[in-house]
Amino acid sequence: MFRKPCKPSKLSDLKERKLRKRMEKVQPQTAVLEEPFSADIETNVRKFQRIFGNTGDLSRRDFLLEGEQGVEVVLFYIDGLVDKGAISEVVLKPFLFHNLDEEEKRLLPGNAYQLIKTSLITSAEVKEAEKFSELVDLVLVGHVAVFVEGSEKVLAVDVKGWKDRGVEEPESEAFIRGPREGFTETLRTNTALIRRRIKTPNLEFNTITVGEYTKTDVCVVYIRGLTNPDIVREVESRIRRIKTDGILESGYLEDFIEDDYKTPFVLVDRTERPDKVAAGLLEGKVAILVDGTPFALIVPVVFGEILQSAEDYYEGNDYIRPIRWIALLVALFLPSFYVALTTFHQEMIPPGLALSMAAGREGVPVPAAVEAFMMEITFDFLREAGIRMPRPVGQAIGILGAVVIGQAAVAAGVVSPIMVIVVSLTAICSFLIPNYSASVAIRFLRYIMLLLGGVLGLVGVFWGMMMLLLHLASLRSFGIPYLYPVAPMVSRELRDIFVRTPWWTMDERPRLLRTSDQRRQAPGQRPRPPQSGRRRKSGEDQDEY
């Protein structure tokens, strides 16, 4: 426990010193970054180029403004991040073709910078940088730097333009009915997709930059005056706390801001669909968009929501929710129940079925628990193999899978036919859970339940269920109890958990989100058939048929 700090050996000491020396040579010029610009353009340009080193994608363009005695101007931009047409349109053309009048020519030598800024550049977005670090940050997100002779400021003109995947239908959340738009990898596109759905000035996108190297833009989205400011503040403070090299996907962020990492369950919801994000925002939740990934995060999330699909609200098939809950129970407990019943409680199985099951298991050499475990893990192999493979290979895996979990396995006497049914049914049910990582969590827990069922029978399964419930009840997602609104029970809100009642019944937002405005809509909007004048006189509820 209490190890003395050991003295470094000579050899490792030497190695370290050598390494440090080598590192110093390639160390980035951090000191230069904080320096202001000098009036001498040569020095500025030299320093700027040294910051970037000899990278191949930094392009430079020098020219003189107004003939031989004119002002020297140097442009820098990163090739690939900028739209070259835009550069020539908004920067080069005006510089080279604009004919200065006499007044301007007289002023030029001293006021070139001011002149360029106010009357030459034809871009909507022009920024001024006073330090190298500011300029570098702008150039890295697609601005062109305009160094002007004799100026202590440098202009940065927005000419962003890069190859972008268009707005396509999200692959991971396929719908029958509902908008077909999905998020893309570009943050701006994604914010626009949300803004187009919620047209209020109160919709706020709060951008925080995370990642020392990646400088990823992370957007915290909420509706001002509706979302509970405490949740927004908590989300922002958790994101600001992150000090890391880089955020490449929202999954990185998810790990950093989760309430509890020792759980297989999702405490942060994710989606590729702007409509789902918009719905969450309208409920008073907070969304987090990350540049470079089409997956947005939504917090807080409760357990009931992992069984909800945004499509439930578009298509009126209300009975699908109970089906999903049953599927959840089957996916979690069916193999363990089957094993417990066949191993410990044969008396519960109807005699006829028990006989045929015993006959099926006759040649199987292993106990039911091991048999189930083998089959479950085989299925997990197949599923995982199918996901990562190119599509043609995936089909081959499907065919092979039918052999391993199927008639051939039964004929070989490795498994009993009922076990094949049990495993297949469980697998199908686990696909019914709309949230992918929740279904992974359920699959993982299934093994534990299987073990308990095989060792202690139904008593063990129920013990596992209790432990699971205790764990779930102890979880919180940004302060919201995970099992809400089932426990603590809010019976009024159960109408959106086990079933999906019509929209006009859900007059209020979830109470625990403590939104500033609890009311979602005017109450009593149940549709009624049109009433004739005569009927209205004779009483509203009278039936004429």
Add this chain to the structure above:
Amino acid sequence: MGIEKGRISSRQATYLVVNTILGTSILFLPALMAGEVGQDAWVAILIAAVLGFLIGSVLVISLGLRFPGKNFVEYAIELVGPLGGRILGFLWGGFYLVVNGIIVREFGELLKTEVMPETPLIVFVVMILSMAVFGVYLGLEVFARVNEIVFPLFLGVLLLLLLTGLPEMDFRNLQPVFQHRFPDIMVSAANLLAFYGEGVVLAMFLPYMRQPEEAKRVQYEIPIILNFTMLLVIVGVIAYFGAGEAARMVFPTFELAKAVRLGFVERIESLFVGIWVTSVGVKVMVISYVTVLALAHSLSLRDYRPLVFPCGLILAVLSVLQFADTNHIREFLARYWIPFGFTFQWFIPFLLYLVALVRKKDQSGGR
């Protein structure tokens, strides 16, 4: 500021208390009462219901409401002084430790004799205690929430059991009424009351309800749900088996689960036992929670959590060593439960209430 920071709703409190009383007694009380007063058991329940309601509302609710935000040990310290109150709290914690040992042992014995005879007792003891330790460690709020889910499930299964048994029930088994002498019925009611005494655990989490005003609601809800269930089960068991046969059984409710059939489904006792595991689990959690909280208060600790695991270990040993076998427990309960249970569960609160009256201690501000 007390040790417990969590808050529970009145519904959760009701479920916790009813589950604590019903958890184990639902299994063997029908046999006990059928043995004592036969088919007149329902009269005894009604008497115990009225008495229990009165005693409970005075000793738990009325006393507790005099000290808002304070639990049993905290107001005991307030009433009989720091030393006296701490000793009382310590004794109370100790009492529930012993009671918990009995519950855990009964649980293990039932599983061992009825479900898995080849499994050693200690397996079941460790199973239930690991669950309880986990739950108590996570806190009152957490196991109250879990109980909010599993208790209705337990009640539902119980009702389903009675419903499926209905076709074979013979309500003539309940005649003749008042065959037993009234004093006998009173003794049986008193016996039942001693078991209802476990409801005093409410005194430990009464102050943690979000609205202390809801204590009034709890005051009515607990007796209604509790006695209604008790009445249904005992009447159902006696109507199904007859008083004489029910008295000869060890766990008549369990036997009922064995006997009923629902279409092609039969012998559902394993399922019943499985769900009963959740109920007893919560019961052991509640009692363990009361134990460690009372001990923590009397030892002036800032948190009860350091006590949870040691108490679990003591319980594991205690439950195995305390009694030789089921008959030993039965003997103990039959002879000593009334004086033992009454002393700690009714008499100590009664004394405290008297002190409160005499010293005119009331911090509720006349609400």
